[in-house]
Amino acid sequence: MKFRPVPDYHMHTPRCNHACGTIREYAEAAVAAGLTEIGMSDHSPMPGGFDAAWRMHRNELDDYLREAEACRDAFAGQLTLRIGLEADYHPGSEAYVADMIAAYDWDYVIGSVHYIGDWGFDNPDTLDEWDKRNIDDAYVDYFRLVAESAATGMFDIIGHPDLIKKFGHRPSEEGDRVLAAQQQMLAAVQQSGAALEISSAGLRKPVGEIYPHPDIVAEAARLGIPFAYGSDAHSPTEVGHGMDACLSLLHEHGIRHIAAFRQRQRQMLAFCND
Numbered sequence: 001m002k003f004r005p006v007p008d009y010h011m012h013t014p015r016c017n018h019a020c021g022t023i024r025e026y027a028e029a030a031v032a033a034g035l036t037e038i039g040m041s042d043h044s045p046m047p048g049g050f051d052a053a054w055r056m057h058r059n060e061l062d063d064y065l066r067e068a069e070a071c072r073d074a075f076a077g078q079l080t081l082r083i084g085l086e087a088d089y090h091p092g093s094e095a096y097v098a099d100m101i102a103a104y105d106w107d108y109v110i111g112s113v114h115y116i117g118d119w120g121f122d123n124p125d126t127l128d129e130w131d132k133r134n135i136d137d138a139y140v141d142y143f144r145l146v147a148e149s150a151a152t153g154m155f156d157i158i159g160h161p162d163l164i165k166k167f168g169h170r171p172s173e174e175g176d177r178v179l180a181a182q183q184q185m186l187a188a189v190q191q192s193g194a195a196l197e198i199s200s201a202g203l204r205k206p207v208g209e210i211y212p213h214p215d216i217v218a219e220a221a222r223l224g225i226p227f228a229y230g231s232d233a234h235s236p237t238e239v240g241h242g243m244d245a246c247l248s249l250l251h252e253h254g255i256r257h258i259a260a261f262r263q264r265q266r267q268m269l270a271f272c273n274d
């Protein structure tokens with residue numbers, strides 16, 4: 001590894017119905033991969049049946065916390081384990097999410113956008129919806145939602161901030177309004193004080209790229225926005241995946257520090273010596 005290992009803050013459990021592995025297995029995989037810190041961030045409960053099949057139910061939250069706390073204590077001295085959530089930003093659910101965040105001592109909360117209206121744009125089952133959509137509109141709507149998610153001030157990390165590219169759909173060459181929406185998104189993130197996630201998940205998806213695009217990394221670096229790393233592991237085998245590639249991309253843009261969280265307090269860690 002070219003860089004010092006950094007915390008991997010994005011991983012799931014079978015409670016979301018599309019991941020495998022116990023928290024202990026994620027922790028063991030992290031130790032085996034030479035990581036010293038990870039954080040669990042399973043898909044949070046959401047109100048009103050939103051995306052209900054692919055996330056924890058509210059009545060599973062206590063078990064999730066108990067399992068994570070037990071594992072955190074069992075690995076103390078060997079691995080730092082933080083306890084977080086990946087919550088969705090979906091207009092109308094803010095009060096529910098704010099309550100859920102206030103109800104526990106989270107180390108951090110990731111805010112992600114997976115839906116434009118009722119369209120789960122990153123779900124392979126609704127891929128044909130892309131044929132009915134204008135790609136530029138989808139990007140603009142997506143970046144607007146991510147900007148709104150940051151503006152709520154509820155989130156510590158803005159998750160995989162250009163997930164909209166997952167299947168390789170690209171905005172048009174003259175996509176000035178896409179660029180403007182992207183810029184507004186970054187301004188909102190900067191203002192919120194949240195960290196932007198650099199995620200290796202895109203490397204495992206049709207787009208074959210890190211989230212976010214190098215242009216977004218460059219602009220975020222210019223704005224002084226901090227980054228946090230996440231593999232978005234849905235299996236223990238994915239813990240720490242692509243970490244070096246993500247850190248290389250940040251390094252190319254002059255970034256030398258990565259965010260670490262404890263009880264929602266951010267600290268910046270140097271991941272290299274130069």
Ligand SMILES: [Zn+2]
Nearest residue numbers: 012018043234
């Ligand atoms: Zn997931």
Ligand SMILES: [Zn+2]
Nearest residue numbers: 086112159160
């Ligand atoms: Zn996600």
